[in-house]
Amino acid sequence: MELRTIADSDDLVRQCYAYYSDLRQEMDQWLKQSVRLDPPGPNQGGEDEANYALAWFEHYLVTGSADVLDHFHTLRLALSSWVRRECFHGYEPVAEAHHGPEPFLLFLPRYIGVVPDDQEAVSLLLDAAEHIGNWVDSVPDWYDYNRDVFYSFFIGTREVRRDEKNSYELAEHFRFIHLALASYKILADQRYLDWSMRYGRKRAERILSCPEIPLLWDLGGNALSSTQVDQLGLHSLANSHHHRSGNRLGGIENLLASGAVYVFGDLYRLSGDPIFKQAARRIVEPLIPTLTDPYNDPGAAVISYYRTTFQDSSFDSSIEVQIEKFPDSAPGQLALVFPERRQIRGFGVGKRADMAMWGEWLGDGSVNPIREPSTMTLSLAYELTDNPVYAMRAFKSAVTRLSIARRVLRGGREHADMGGAVCSVAAGHGRNWGTGAVTGCYGKLLLGVYLDQGQLNSVIEIRQSIGKEFIPPQLLSLVQLKFQQKYRILFYNGGNTELNFAWRLVNSSSSWEEVDLSVGESLIRSNQ
Incomplete structure (x- = not known):
């Protein structure tokens, strides 16, 4: 343990605290603003409406804000009302595998994680998930156990469209594994785990059998090439509108947009089966060169997740090469830009045609394209290097972007997947699986927050x-989770009075440790 005062020349931690403190206040202000200005959207609580609130889960873990819980409860009530109005047996009568599971993904498992006694929320999740493995006699079968595929892209409790044009296996079908694993975490019903393992292994095998990860597969488990997608007119199923022509990461981008790496991580933690690590590695490795892409939020997120979940440091030297390419300093002044034409700009991952673009404002009124890495990439850089400059730049970028977005954009409750709302900036658009400027650093740096079967846990x-x-x-607090259960945590008192608090590791036998910090003092706690 090391206790020391931050020297005047060592201003990075002090700056880091200042930007974090501003971000914390911005998150409070955004919540108040949203409660006043963001009414229920056109779906009146359904579809992806509640997912606009994802960034506030980390804010709740950081602050314990009762206002956050109140708003979550309002969103849950709206979701319950939508299910009663629009659903049959807890799920839409028919819906594509992209939007159908969305009301029960992302927001709902996180909400249950912080409010586990809300039985109505638990019932919403379980009533939707019980159809995945054909476990309800009065509902059409969704899953083909002979081929280990879903029968269709369009699935519901009244209809499963088995027509030829919808009979393909897509990245979106991973969303049902998320539902099953979230249900298993809550109910411990073995059928959810057994089915998840079965289908997850098949998906892993299919990924590993392909020289290049495809945009989609047929129901025989065969990968379809881009030429076949063109010939068969499958561009909508292949999500081609989210990829620039020639993007060799298109298949990986589809998998990231449905959280496939997190599925493999959950299955690996539950089973130890190396096939899940191999499949995740296959997805992650081509993403390393994208770390210099300012819009690579979901790519950086799964790289970081892969390192710690699978305890694999083999990419670290390649990651460090990318870190060396970062600009020496953050932009002087950010500018939010929306081009007239909506189109995918650039290759890689994390792109939407309608997404907010960022640049560096110059004194003559022009804007240079931004080069500053995403906040998740900066968090990853801190994780590897111990250099607080990356944490400082992450918090600075997050609070600046949120502040600008809050001034000029609508909240996004009406369509959380959109690319041009406050929620899109804070927690990412619909291709980012919950990673944006705020969620890329806020909970991760302060508490070591990570995903576990749909819920947020902290280190x-x-x-x-x-x-x-x-x-x-x-x-x-700045948390770095190392390998073999090693950690390094920096605590700093940025206030004007002496500070007393206690801390401990979560999910371990560690006891609470009392700490006293004078003004400007820091403590480094490590078991390395």
Whole structure:
């Protein structure tokens, strides 16, 4: 343990605290603004509406804000009302595999994680998930156990469209594994785990059998080439509108947009089967060169997740090569840009035609394309290097972008997947699986937040008194999760008075450790 005062020449941690503190306040202000200005959208609580609130889950873990819980409850009530109005037996009568599972993904498992006693929320999830493995007699079969595929892209509780044009296996079908694993975490019903393992292994095998990850497969497990997609007119199923022509990462982008790497991580933690690590590695490796892409948020997220979940540091030297290419400093002044024409700009991952673009504002009124890495990439750089400059730049980028977005954009509750809303900036658009400027650094850096079967867990927890498990406003904590259960945590008192708090590792036998920090003091806690 090391206790020291931050020297005047060592200003990075102090700056990091200042930007984090501003971000914390911006998140509070955005919540108040949204409650006033963002009414229910056209789906009146359904589809992806509640997913616009994803960034506030990390804010709740950091602050313990009762206002956040109140808003979550409002969104859950709206979702319940939509299910009663629009669904049959807990799921839409028929829906494509992209939007059909969305009301029960991302928001709902996270909500249950922080409000586990809300039985109505639990019922919403379980009533949707019980159809995945053909477990309800009164509902058409969704899953073909002979071929280990879903019968169609269009699936529902009244209809499964088995016509030729919809009979393909897509990345979106991973969303049903998310539902099953989230249900298993809550209910511990073995059928959800057994089915997830079965289908997950098949998907892993199909990924590993392909020289290049395809845009989609047929129901025989055969990968379709781009030429076949063109010939068969499958561009909509292949999500071609989200890829620039010639993007060799198109198949990987589809998998990231449905959280495939997180599925493989969950299955690996539950089984230890190396095939899930191999499949995840196959997805992640081609993403390393994208770390210099300012819009690679979901790519950087799965690289970071892969390292710690699978305990694999073999990419670290390649990641460090990319870190060396970063600009020496953050942009002087950011500018938010929306080009007149909506189109995919650039290759790689994390792109939408309608997404917010960023640049560096110049004194003559012109804007240079941004080169600053995404906040998730900067968080990954801090994870590898221990250099607080990357944490500082991540918090600075997050608070600046959120502040600008909050001034000029609508909240996004009406369509959380869109690319040009406040929620799109904070937690990413519909291709980012919940990773944006705020979620790329906020909970990850402060608490070591990570995804586990749809819920958010943290590496550490902090309290000032019993029953108040949140980070005091004057405290900065920077968490680095290393390998073999090693960690390094920096605590810094950025306030004007002496600070007393306690901390401990989550999900371990560690006990609470009391800490006293004078103004400007920091403590580094490590078991390396």
